[in-house]
Amino acid sequence: MGRIVKLSSVERFDGAVDVIVCGLGGAGVCAALEASAAGSSVLVLERFSAGGGSTQMSACEMYLGGNGGTTLQRELGFEDSSENFRNYLEACFGDYADPAKVDAFVDGAAEHFDWMEAQGVPYKRAYFDGRDVVALTGDSLQYTGNERAWPFTERSAAVPRGHLPADAGHSGGKVLMGVLLENARTCTGITIRCDARVRSLIVDDAGAVCGVAAKIDNRLHYFFAHQGVVLSAGGFIMNEQMTRQHIAGLDGCAMRHGNPGDTGDGILLGTAAGGHAINMGEAFVCVAHYPPPQLTFGIFVNEQGQRFLNEDTYLARMGDAVMRQTNQRAFMFIDNRNFARPAYQEHAQIVAVGETVEEVERESGLPGGALQQTVAFYNAHAANGQDPLFHKHADWLSPFDEPPFALVDYSLATLRPAVFTLGGLDTLPSGEVLTPDRDIVAGLYAAGRTAAGIPRTSAGYASGMSVADATFTGRRAGRAAAGRDRRPSPGGV
Numbered sequence: 001m002g003r004i005v006k007l008s009s010v011e012r013f014d015g016a017v018d019v020i021v022c023g024l025g026g027a028g029v030c031a032a033l034e035a036s037a038a039g040s041s042v043l044v045l046e047r048f049s050a051g052g053g054s055t056q057m058s059a060c061e062m063y064l065g066g067n068g069g070t071t072l073q074r075e076l077g078f079e080d081s082s083e084n085f086r087n088y089l090e091a092c093f094g095d096y097a098d099p100a101k102v103d104a105f106v107d108g109a110a111e112h113f114d115w116m117e118a119q120g121v122p123y124k125r126a127y128f129d130g131r132d133v134v135a136l137t138g139d140s141l142q143y144t145g146n147e148r149a150w151p152f153t154e155r156s157a158a159v160p161r162g163h164l165p166a167d168a169g170h171s172g173g174k175v176l177m178g179v180l181l182e183n184a185r186t187c188t189g190i191t192i193r194c195d196a197r198v199r200s201l202i203v204d205d206a207g208a209v210c211g212v213a214a215k216i217d218n219r220l221h222y223f224f225a226h227q228g229v230v231l232s233a234g235g236f237i238m239n240e241q242m243t244r245q246h247i248a249g250l251d252g253c254a255m256r257h258g259n260p261g262d263t264g265d266g267i268l269l270g271t272a273a274g275g276h277a278i279n280m281g282e283a284f285v286c287v288a289h290y291p292p293p294q295l296t297f298g299i300f301v302n303e304q305g306q307r308f309l310n311e312d313t314y315l316a317r318m319g320d321a322v323m324r325q326t327n328q329r330a331f332m333f334i335d336n337r338n339f340a341r342p343a344y345q346e347h348a349q350i351v352a353v354g355e356t357v358e359e360v361e362r363e364s365g366l367p368g369g370a371l372q373q374t375v376a377f378y379n380a381h382a383a384n385g386q387d388p389l390f391h392k393h394a395d396w397l398s399p400f401d402e403p404p405f406a407l408v409d410y411s412l413a414t415l416r417p418a419v420f421t422l423g424g425l426d427t428l429p430s431g432e433v434l435t436p437d438r439d440i441v442a443g444l445y446a447a448g449r450t451a452a453g454i455p456r457t458s459a460g461y462a463s464g465m466s467v468a469d470a471t472f473t474g475r476r477a478g479r480a481a482a483g484r485d486r487r488p489s490p491g492g493v
């Protein structure tokens with residue numbers, strides 16, 4: 001059967017509600033809760049035997065700020081004006097960004113934190129000042145992106161915006177989703193049907209979406225939506241055909257980061273109904289050159305033996321930069337003082353060790369003299385606390401003067417970095433799905449990684465942007481669908 005079913009061809013409906021939510025991950029559960037809070041009856045259809053999705057697998061770090069700061073930021077003594085937050089996001093995504101979505105997020109992110117707390121998600125009034133992807137100390141606020149790194153420091157004042165559930169470390173997803181799923185389960189206005197994969201959207205003669213067909217117990221069930229359908233089915237990193245088509249440069253060397261349901265169903269359904277998928281070639285690429293933080297003292301060189309980035313940058317920006325080097329090859333050069341194994345990149349391999357830089361260069365096969373020149377130049381300036389090429393912060397500058405020296409391979413083929421997709425349906429900030437001409441597909445909404453949201457590139461990504469975006473846009477889509485006029489049921493429902 002196709003992804004579109006004509007309303008006129010449906011002989012019998014198995015049920016009718018106001019709003020149908022397709023996918024019970026972070027975006028979906030938030031859409032359901034908000035649509036229900038607005039007075040709509042909600043049916044959630046989830047492909048697997050339980051909800052959660054990639055959101056539940058995640059640390060559920062959320063990137064939030066603005067309006068003077070979230071309650072947590074303010075209580076921990078950090079001010080974060082909306083202008084500062086907007087400047088940072090603009091520095092992150094430039095022309096890739098959707099200004100209307102950035103505005104909506106900047107305006108609403110602080111309230112979003114309060115909503116999460118009101119739902120019962122616990123946050124600790126404690127700040128982690130270290131350099132790590134996720135604080136393992138149980139603290140709830142930390143720096144997660146490029147806020148303290150050049151060139152971002154030229155555009156906005158550094159403020160920590162990573163909000164983590166209390167005492168959860170990498171298991172924050174279980175905490176946050178545990179709370180939200182329980183709230184949805186006990187909400188009388190919400191019906192959840194698991195083992196129900198949405199296969200098709202039902203459209204009327206005018207092209208408006210008014211229901212779905214889902215496979216349940218090996219039979220297609222048809223559900224009518226009086227108000228709207230929200231697509232919240234995650235991204236497409238598990239769909240080999242789609243990743244080969246859209247992010248070819250990464251196919252084959254990447255570790256697919258997500259739940260098995262990330263097969264792009266929501267995007268494919270949305271485009272079949274007239275929606276436009278955008279930003280499809282962009283993905284989060286994780287080259288975690290820290291923790292431990294001391295590895296930030298190392299320098300990265302490409303196969304020409306030349307530096308290409310300030311190493312105090314966030315790991316996804318490093319991923320983007322490595323991807324752009326010749327043959328996607330890159331190496332960390334480091335001395336004995338700061339050498340350590342990277343905590344999250346078990347495949348990173350030492351390719352050369354030597355008592356001198358020349359020895360390392362020879363053993364590694366880098367072009368004669370290139371690494372020596374790079375290290376000599378770096379050392380001369382690091383001794384004065386300067387990095388004239390890439391402006392790495394003085395806190396992370398020290399000359400390499402304690403042999404032995406090592407070169408560690410961070411090439412993508414060696415590393416197999418974790419990757420997830422950042423492309424999806426074009427939507428308004430309300431979640432309404434747009435056609436290529438940016439007309440609204442009536443009755444259809446998308447949220448989370450099914451849509452192209454706030455995070456648009458690996459170069460600008462910061463930990464927490466995806467869950468913040470998914471839950472934030474899920475709420476908005478749920479509210480917008482619930483605000484739509486109810487259309488009467490067709491006969492037979």
Ligand SMILES: Cc1cc2nc3c(=O)[nH]c(=O)nc-3n(C[C@H](O)[C@H](O)[C@H](O)COP(=O)(O)OP(=O)(O)OC[C@H]3O[C@@H](n4cnc5c(N)ncnc54)[C@H](O)[C@@H]3O)c2cc1C
Pocket residue numbers: 022023024025026027028045046047048050051052053054055056057058059060061062063196197198199232233234235257258259261262263265266420447448449450463464465466467468470
């Ligand atoms: C290990 C890991 C750690 C991460 N850590 C973070 C982090 O700390 N912070 C951050 O911002 N991001 C993080 N991310 C990314 C982030 O988790 C996801 O991008 C985000 O949670 C996606 O949310 P979503 O609601 O769009 O999709 P999901 O949470 O994946 O939900 C989609 C749901 O839709 C269901 N579904 C799919 N197809 C259908 C269908 N046809 N019919 C019905 N249901 C369907 C799926 O089964 C799933 O339950 C991490 C990702 C991973 C894998």
